[in-house]
Amino acid sequence: MSRELVIRAESWPLARPFAISRGVKTAADVVVVEIVEEGVRGWAECVPYPRYDETVETVIAEIEEVRRDLEGDIDGAALQSLMQAGAARNAVDCALWDLRAKQTGTSVAELCGLGDLKPEITAETIGIGTPDEMGARAAELKSAPLLKIKLNAEDIEARLDAIRKNAPDARLIVDPNEGWTAGIVASKGTYLKNIGVEMLEQPVPAGDDEGLRGIESPVALCADEALHTSADLDRLQGKYDMINIKLDKTGGLTEALALKQKAQEMGFGIMVGCMVGSSLAMAPAVLAAQGAKIVDLDGPLLLKEDRKPGLDFSNGMIHPPKPDLWG
Secondary structure, eight states: OOEEEEEEEEEEEEEEEEEETTEEEEEEEEEEEEEEETTEEEEEEEOOOGGGTOOHHHHHHHHHTTHHHHTTTOOHHHHHHHSOSSHHHHHHHHHHHHHHHHHHTSOHHHHTTOOSOOOEEOOEEEOOOOHHHHHHHHHHTTTOSEEEEEOOSSSHHHHHHHHHHHOTTOEEEEEOTTOSOHHHHHHHHHHHHHHTEEEEEOOSOGGGOGGGGGOOOSSEEEESTTOOSGGGHHHHTTTOSEEEEOHHHHTSHHHHHHHHHHHHHTTOEEEEOOOSOOHHHHHHHHHHTTTOSEEOOOGGGGBSSOOSSOOOOGGGEEOOOOTTTOO
């Protein structure tokens, strides 16, 4: 058995600049991995994330280091110990899943024992801007069932008031991307609850979240940057109510599904999220998102143009991938 490994970088321009508390993005820079065996191609996409000391160059280098293994007969189970969790392993793991599904004439969902996949409501994200700008964007998205609001520590109430005014019926979740303090979390909890915010995602720095332990928040607190793999779960208990599973953090679908199962057993609510990437990056995450309390897989909706074919995002929902995309 011989395999060919193909790695390439791609850049996908965004439809508009996307601001979070850490900075502004204008493009999604991704790495695509293809594993071809006897004419059958499995492929996948990852999104290197600077917050985790990843760049396109470092991710490609990490995959190149194990090229010999990947062009041999390594499978997804062995991959978990060969590579560390992160974007590089995610692309390889999901490409191997896609390859196996195509080789066996089945689907990744069936291989994982998930059965028929169902559409899930996905959040649509509003980046940081002035209250007027964010309110105007909310008006454009007012028919979306679920809105995710990026915030920093400034103008919290003015921004959210503008959004609620212009999208009165939408469910709301808020993501400060580590930009708040425990004091802000404590002081804004009642306001957030009253305006209809359901969940607050990683409000404080992941390495400085012990202060959350003493807060009785009326809004569910969700770990994002503080949570990568199932090894992190024990230290999150008592600080967070939910966890955000992202395949670029877990290092692929294999660990994402294991993490989801363990987290549910420990009583955590499940959110499945994403970095900003194309439909190819979201497709495997749809499997992990089945039945999740909150799904946030709108990355392709932020792009100027998505892959063709891409995922179906009609009616505020993300629909399962078709085989000609992935899985």
